[in-house]
Amino acid sequence: MLSKIWKEAFRQPLWFYPFVALAIFGTGVGLYRLVVGLGPTTNLNDGYPWGIWIGFDLFMVAFSGGAFTLATIVYIFQIEELHKAMRLTVLTGLLGYLSVLAILAFDLGRWDRAYHFVIYPNINSALFEVSWCIAIYSTILITEFSPVLFHKLGWDRALAFVKRITIPLVIAGASLSTLHQSSLGSMFLVMSHRLHPLWYSPFVSLLFFVSAIAAGMATIVCATTLSFVTFKRSLDQRIIAELSSYLPWALGFYWVLRLGELLGAGEFALIWSSGNYSLLFLGEVVLFGVAPMVLFSMRSIRMNRWASFLSGQVVLFGVLLNRFNTTWLGFLPVEGYQYTPSWMEVAIQAGVLAATVVVYSLAAHYLPLFEDEHHQAQPVMAKS
Amino acid sequence: MENHAVLVDLSKCIGCRGCQVACKQWQDLPGLKTQNTGSYQNPPRRNAKTYMLIEFHELEKANQVQWVFAKRQCMHCNEPACASACTVGALIKREDGPVVYDTEKCIGCRYCMYACPFGVPMFEWDKEFSLVSKCNFCVDRLDSGEQPSCTKTCPPGALKYGTREAMLDVAYNRIYTNPGKYIKHVYGEREVGGTSWLYISSVPFEDLGFPKLPERSDVELSHTVMHLTPTIAGGMALALSGLYWVINRRRQAEKLAAESTKESHDAK
Numbered sequence: 229m230l231s232k233i234w235k236e237a238f239r240q241p242l243w244f245y246p247f248v249a250l251a252i253f254g255t256g257v258g259l260y261r262l263v264v265g266l267g268p269t270t271n272l273n274d275g276y277p278w279g280i281w282i283g284f285d286l287f288m289v290a291f292s293g294g295a296f297t298l299a300t301i302v303y304i305f306q307i308e309e310l311h312k313a314m315r316l317t318v319l320t321g322l323l324g325y326l327s328v329l330a331i332l333a334f335d336l337g338r339w340d341r342a343y344h345f346v347i348y349p350n351i352n353s354a355l356f357e358v359s360w361c362i363a364i365y366s367t368i369l370i371t372e373f374s375p376v377l378f379h380k381l382g383w384d385r386a387l388a389f390v391k392r393i394t395i396p397l398v399i400a401g402a403s404l405s406t407l408h409q410s411s412l413g414s415m416f417l418v419m420s421h422r423l424h425p426l427w428y429s430p431f432v433s434l435l436f437f438v439s440a441i442a443a444g445m446a447t448i449v450c451a452t453t454l455s456f457v458t459f460k461r462s463l464d465q466r467i468i469a470e471l472s473s474y475l476p477w478a479l480g481f482y483w484v485l486r487l488g489e490l491l492g493a494g495e496f497a498l499i500w501s502s503g504n505y506s507l508l509f510l511g512e513v514v515l516f517g518v519a520p521m522v523l524f525s526m527r528s529i530r531m532n533r534w535a536s537f538l539s540g541q542v543v544l545f546g547v548l549l550n551r552f553n554t555t556w557l558g559f560l561p562v563e564g565y566q567y568t569p570s571w572m573e574v575a576i577q578a579g580v581l582a583a584t585v586v587v588y589s590l591a592a593h594y595l596p597l598f599e600d601e602h603h604q605a606q607p608v609m610a611k612s
Numbered sequence: 613m614e615n616h617a618v619l620v621d622l623s624k625c626i627g628c629r630g631c632q633v634a635c636k637q638w639q640d641l642p643g644l645k646t647q648n649t650g651s652y653q654n655p656p657r658r659n660a661k662t663y664m665l666i667e668f669h670e671l672e673k674a675n676q677v678q679w680v681f682a683k684r685q686c687m688h689c690n691e692p693a694c695a696s697a698c699t700v701g702a703l704i705k706r707e708d709g710p711v712v713y714d715t716e717k718c719i720g721c722r723y724c725m726y727a728c729p730f731g732v733p734m735f736e737w738d739k740e741f742s743l744v745s746k747c748n749f750c751v752d753r754l755d756s757g758e759q760p761s762c763t764k765t766c767p768p769g770a771l772k773y774g775t776r777e778a779m780l781d782v783a784y785n786r787i788y789t790n791p792g793k794y795i796k797h798v799y800g801e802r803e804v805g806g807t808s809w810l811y812i813s814s815v816p817f818e819d820l821g822f823p824k825l826p827e828r829s830d831v832e833l834s835h836t837v838m839h840l841t842p843t844i845a846g847g848m849a850l851a852l853s854g855l856y857w858v859i860n861r862r863r864q865a866e867k868l869a870a871e872s873t874k875e876s877h878d879a880k
């Protein structure tokens with residue numbers, strides 16, 4: 229067994245190894261952070277107690293929104309053609325959430341007390357609700373993904389059981405996602421004194437929810453394309469094109485809400501009169517709005533793997549910018565404090581992301597992520 | 613119920629920092645290495661080991677430089693955003709006024725630091741396992757019938773301790789019996805739903821870096837939304853179940869119809 233793994237370890241694609249190195253390095257820096265504390269390792273301070281980690285966490289959760297979005301489309305609306313993308317997307321979501329949990333462990337001042345959110349509930353706290361939902365939803369994602377493993381292991385009874393509870397699981401997952409995707413936004417409801425009005429909104433919860441659906445769709449588009457390029461296994465592009473045709477609608481709805489709120493609050497002029505904040509906002513308008521809406525409205529783009537991959541990337545960069553703005557760049561300054569991430573913060577973040585890529589790549593290699601290949605020759609591990 | 617409050621009369625403060633020392637003493641907080649920053653304000657900013665700070669403001673008034681000293685610490689809000697935000701409920705508003713902090717519960721997530729409209733909680737950046745910290749109104753003293761360490765120390769009587777109603781009375785009394793001396797504003801009376809610490813001053817509060825805040829605290833909106841979300845999620849679950857049922861039935865019917873047409877076709 230060990231020698232088999234050893235042999236397999238050298239049969240990965242070339243790009244795989246730098247990611248492994250980065251993951252190991254990041255983990256090392258992370259352990260160092262756990263030993264010496266946040267002060268010596270990060271540039272966080274009393275004026276900016278949250279940094280890029282939180283920004284990435286919020287991004288990753290939105291990014292992973294693909295899992296519940298697709299599950300709803302496939303199982304509730306029963307658009308069967310998209311069923312083939314399910315396993316891949318659930319895996320993407322699952323790994324996304326696990327990376328969030330990993331980063332959170334580095335971020336908490338008392339990570340050894342992480343379980344406190346279970347025993348000391350504060351039902352008024354958005355962060356409390358988010359922690360609960362993420363914990364339960366990760367379990368649901370694991371269950372949703374388990375058939376792939378059960379299949380591989382040949383545990384037919386367990387497989388049959390999970391298949392039977394699929395619909396309730398999907399409904400519970402979608403409801404929990406509604407909760408935490410929006411509650412992540414609710415976290416900022418108490419920050420009107422600190423968050424620039426271009427990002428502070430009484431509807432921030434709804435905005436977070438809708439943007440997570442849009443980001444989730446982009447994730448599905450990108451993930452399927454990536455797996456095609458790297459592993460030569462993916463879906464028919466027509467299926468992806470069908471899905472991405474809904475993206476402009478989701479994005480459009482998002483901007484109607486967001487701009488409408490600014491208009492209603494009489495803050496519309498802030499869009500061009502706020503200096504650097506305006507630039508950041510307009511960046512979002514372009515990346516998370518205009519550009520992908522135009523691109524994904526074109527059938528020629530949707531039908532082209534690379535074009536839709538790049539357009540999906542634009543959406544993801546847009547949502548990343550939005551989450552960074554909401555957690556850092558869009559904050560009003562406080563005298564005497566500044567924040568730019570330290571190299572160790574970057575290294576830990578990069579390490580966790582690299583680890584995610586490594587696991588993803590291994591899973592895509594060895595697990596039947598596309599259902600119609602059950603009966604095809606199994607990948608290397610099974611043969612050797 | 614006894615409602616503890618403190619009235620800070622900035623016009624009476626002489627900047628002796630007796631309160632700052634008294635706070636450190638009672639709260640058993642270590643002194644920090646001093647650095648010359650070109651100001652008497654020391655340390656330059658509040659931090660995890662300095663619950664309160666006398667700020668030294670140099671203001672220009674009628675071409676003269678005027679020094680105004682401002683004691684800053686937790687305001688002990690009536691609707692504390694920190695307490696509403698705290699993931700684990702480590703921050704609690706006591707019925708008698710103080711907002712207290714439980715070091716045994718806190719997980720160090722630092723959400724309270726952003727939630728607080730006054731930027732009060734500070735983090736122990738220098739520790740391996742770190743928590744936040746803030747002024748706790750000397751609740752141990754209050755509970756034994758004493759007043760806070762800082763108010764007790766203040767030599768010129770710039771800090772006055774009593775019930776909130778009484779302190780508001782004193783504040784307005786001073787404002788109205790000394791026409792022209794004070795700004796007509798009791799800071800903390802209405803800000804974010806009112807605070808237990810109240811301020812009066814002879815210079816505008818904006819000039820002293822006191823945040824200009826609305827009367828309504830964000831906490832109200834946040835609670836409304838937070839209490840609504842479970843309902844929305846429940847509604848979502850119901851709606852999705854309903855949708856599934858409807859769509860599934862239609863599809864079954866379609867399948868049946870397709871089969872029966874096929875059968876009748878075969879029968880022919």
Ligand code: SF4
Nearest residue numbers: 686687689694728732
């Ligand atoms: S001033 Fe800040 S820390 Fe103090 S009670 Fe109010 S919200 Fe909490």
Ligand code: SF4
Nearest residue numbers: 698718719721722724
């Ligand atoms: S840092 Fe501690 S006190 Fe502040 S919100 Fe987090 S758990 Fe609560």
Ligand code: SF4
Nearest residue numbers: 635747749750760762
């Ligand atoms: S009330 Fe107590 S803890 Fe708060 S500033 Fe005064 S002495 Fe310090």
